[in-house]
Amino acid sequence: MVHRREINGQEIVFGNQGALWGNAMTWWDHDSGSIWSQPLGEAIAGPRKGQTIELLPSQLTTWEAWREAYPETLALDAAAGRAGISLLDTVIVVELSEDAAAYPVGELRERGVANDIVGGAPIAVVIDPTDDNRWAVFSRTLDDRVVELEIRFGQLIDRETQTVWDPVRGIGLDGPLAGEILDLLPGVPAFTKDVPTFWPTVRFWPPSRVLESLRAPVANAAAGIKFPGGQSTF
Amino acid sequence: MKALAASVVIVLLLFVGLLAVSTLGVPARPTETASLGTLADPDAVYDPVDVGDPLPVGFRQILPRDAILPVYDPKFVAASDSSWSDGSLVIGLELDGQSRAYPVGFLNRREMVIDSVAGIPVLVTW
Numbered sequence: 161m162v163h164r165r166e167i168n169g170q171e172i173v174f175g176n177q178g179a180l181w182g183n184a185m186t187w188w189d190h191d192s193g194s195i196w197s198q199p200l201g202e203a204i205a206g207p208r209k210g211q212t213i214e215l216l217p218s219q220l221t222t223w224e225a226w227r228e229a230y231p232e233t234l235a236l237d238a239a240a241g242r243a244g245i246s247l248l249d250t251v252i253v254v255e256l257s258e259d260a261a262a263y264p265v266g267e268l269r270e271r272g273v274a275n276d277i278v279g280g281a282p283i284a285v286v287i288d289p290t291d292d293n294r295w296a297v298f299s300r301t302l303d304d305r306v307v308e309l310e311i312r313f314g315q316l317i318d319r320e321t322q323t324v325w326d327p328v329r330g331i332g333l334d335g336p337l338a339g340e341i342l343d344l345l346p347g348v349p350a351f352t353k354d355v356p357t358f359w360p361t362v363r364f365w366p367p368s369r370v371l372e373s374l375r376a377p378v379a380n381a382a383a384g385i386k387f388p389g390g391q392s393t394f
Numbered sequence: 395m396k397a398l399a400a401s402v403v404i405v406l407l408l409f410v411g412l413l414a415v416s417t418l419g420v421p422a423r424p425t426e427t428a429s430l431g432t433l434a435d436p437d438a439v440y441d442p443v444d445v446g447d448p449l450p451v452g453f454r455q456i457l458p459r460d461a462i463l464p465v466y467d468p469k470f471v472a473a474s475d476s477s478w479s480d481g482s483l484v485i486g487l488e489l490d491g492q493s494r495a496y497p498v499g500f501l502n503r504r505e506m507v508i509d510s511v512a513g514i515p516v517l518v519t520w
Contacts, residue, residue, distance in 0.1 A: 162487050165508070165517040173433060174517050176464050176506055178457030179443070181450060185505060185519065188459055190433060193440030195449075198519050204450050205442035216516065218487045223495060224480035227473050230493035233486070235476035236507065237469040241499025243483040 161348055162218040163201050167211060182357045199350070199358040217297065220250065220349035225294040229328045247293060251355060252285055252347040253362065254278050254297055260359040264352065267366065268295065272311035274365050275300065283345060284309045285365075286316060288327040297347035298330045302340055436460045464506035470494065489514050 165172045177186040177195050181204065187196040194206030202212045219226065223240070227233060251262040257279030268274060269292045274285040282301055288294035289311045300307050307318035309325070316327040323335030330342035355362055436459035443455050473495075478484075483498040490512035501507070501520035509516050 161519050162485065163517045163519070165515045171515045173466075173508055174464070174506065175434075175436060175460045176457075176462045177455075178459055178461050179453060179455040181453045186453075187506070187517075187519070188436070188439070188441070190439060193442070195442055204453075205447050206440065213517075216487070216489070218485055218518075220498070221484060221486055222480060223476075223478045223482040223484050223497070226484050226486040226493075226495050230486065230488060231473065233473050233488075233493040233495050234470035235473055235478065236465075236494070236496045236500065237471050238465075238497065238500045240478040240482040240484075240497040241502060243498040244502065245483070245498070247483070 161198060161201075162216045164214040164216055167208075167213065172213070183354065184358065199348075199354070215255075215346045215348065217344045217346045219295070220247065221295070222247075222291075222293040225288070225291045228291070229288075229294060245351075249351060250349045251352050251364075252295060252297065253350050253355060253359060254283060254285065254345065254347050255359065256281050256283070256345070260362040261365055262350075262352075262355050262359070262362050263347075263365045265295070271366075273309045273316070275308050275310075276365060282306045284342075285347065286327050287311075289314045289316065290327075294328060295347070296328055296330065297345040298342040299345055300342065302337070302342070307337075307342075433466060462503075462505050464508055465504055466508050468507050468509050485518060485520070487511060487516065487518065489516070 165174055173190040174187040174196065175190060177188045179186045179195070181197055182199070185198045186204070187198065188194065189196065189208065192207045194203040194208035196203050200212070201215055203209050247265050251264045252268070253260055253262050255278070259279035261276060261278050263274050263285045268285060268287045272287055272289065276283055276285070281299060284298050284300050286296050286298060286309060300309065305320070307320060309316060309318055316325045317323060318325065318337065321336040323337035324333045325331065325342065326333055330344060332338045332340040441459065442449065478497060484495040485498065485501070487494050492512040494509070494511055496507055496518050498520060501518070505520055507518040509518060
């Protein structure tokens, strides 16, 4: 996860509290000593209790996939070591306006795109058709329209105008919407087993998954969205 | 005395010049260091655990603060100078046209990197 370590314009330095809460790490901040929960980005004890810091969009991907998308990238001057996990063990959690949805990487790889609504906002989680280790979360709202995205013939396109979009940066490449940009949104890579701990009201995508079928209508109703027949908008 | 002082100054200037030249002669490895803000001693800062502040249910203190030391002074190299294998998992971050990669295998051990990218103070955690 990547957070902006700033509160009201003040730069904050964080350290490692050395404690677990909900099986996830906690931090201390160097100026007030407050204790923070990593997955919540929120102070859970001390003078700053209840304050939050902003989650920033980041990727969990392979070095090859990242380097190809961002050739100018700098690399932390450190040995890579062993990650000990596979991307297939993870989900991408999108949380907006107190609504949270989890998108399993395995499901995304099969379907390419999740068109969904989170916290009332149309979003898409997109797997790069040229490298399924690369993903991004986009807002589907442009100035005057909401797009539905899909992968067709190895390209990311929107259904209405057939514009081809860059699946990593969200730039319209070719077609009527060329030059327009789909805004990147924060997505949090997380282990599937940790998700209900930190996002108790989370729903899993796609909503037709058996285990989630009871919860999904509630969450979707909260977002003011109805999926006919319990199907997603995919 | 004046002449001596002047020659000392000249020698000093030459020395500084030589230093500059020798520095320039070293192949520049692209490194960047983050701006950090104020670092504090873990033992000198208020700790809700020590003073008995209320803590949420399930909170477990396991190690002293910073026993797993965050990277407070991250350094970076160009992608072409990195020796990571293609399949290494990384956290990738792009802000205002600047991008960075932090390897998960390294973060397994150090857990936190305190960095600044494009002037934005960031906290990378695993």
